[in-house]
Amino acid sequence: MRTRTTTAALIAAGLLVLTACGSEPEKTTVTKSDAKPEPAPTTASPTPEPEQQTTFDVGDTADITDAPNNVKFTATVINYTQPVKGPQPPSSELGGDVWATVEVKICNVKGDTFxxxxxxxxxxxxxxxxIEATGLSGGDMPKxxxxxxxxxxxxxxxxxxxxFPVPGDQRPVRILYGPESVDEPVEWTVPAK
Incomplete structure (x- = not known):
């Protein structure tokens, strides 16, 4: 009888162990990611500053704010022309063989005189x-x-x-405006002929 009781006790103990082992994987398969996520704390995120546009098409106007100098102004490239009839061809010291012009307009929208x-x-x-501007004026220069x-x-x-004194066989891809008050030059894309 002892053998039967011992055998029955061993079988019962084995079943308990198997049951415990069988049920343990079910308990460990539930992870925190399966549970409902806790709500994120509600804190105001800073509003990102809008990215400044620095590239425009000819004809577009750029709004420029020069806060340190208390000025808000606009810059517009109205037209790019190459070649330009008018003065004699540029001298070899200027580096080009024809003249080109950029017609621009600057307006002081608000602020101090500049x-x-x-x-x-x-x-x-x-x-x-x-190619930098020569600063030439007067005489036969385009008006x-x-x-x-x-x-x-x-x-x-x-x-x-x-x-601008330019090579007649090439065309620029951009017109740049880089006053000291801007961090990065403003640019206008030069259209193909």
Whole structure:
């Protein structure tokens, strides 16, 4: 009888162990990711600043805010022309064999009086060549000329053409405007002929 009781006890103990082992994997398969997620704490996230647009098409106007100098102004590239009839071809010292002009307009929308000139303007070519404005004016240069060192009061604009000595067989891909008040030059894409 002892053998039967021992055998029965061993079988019962084995079943308990098997039952316990069989049920244990069910308990460990439930993970936190299967449970409902806890709600995230509600904190106000900072509103991202809108990305500044720095590339435009010819004819578009760029709004520029120069906070340190208390000025808000606009810059527009009205037209790009190459070649330009008018003055004699540029001299070899200037680096081009024909003239091109960029007609631009700068308006002081709001703020203190500031000065404009041709010098922040340049032409950028596909191969990395950059042609700076010469600052030339007067004589046979294309009219109306964009001035050098002109003061622009609030609610006033300055408009004119900036001449560039360029290679006649190439066309720039961008017109750049990089006054000291901007971190990154504003650019206008030059259309194909």
């Amino acid at each position: 000065t404009v000139s041709q010098f922040p303007w340049s032409l950028d070519y596909e191969d990395g060549t950059r 109306p000329e964009f001035p050098n060192d002109a003061m622009v009061k609030a609610d006033r604009c300055v408009r004119g053409k900036i001449p």
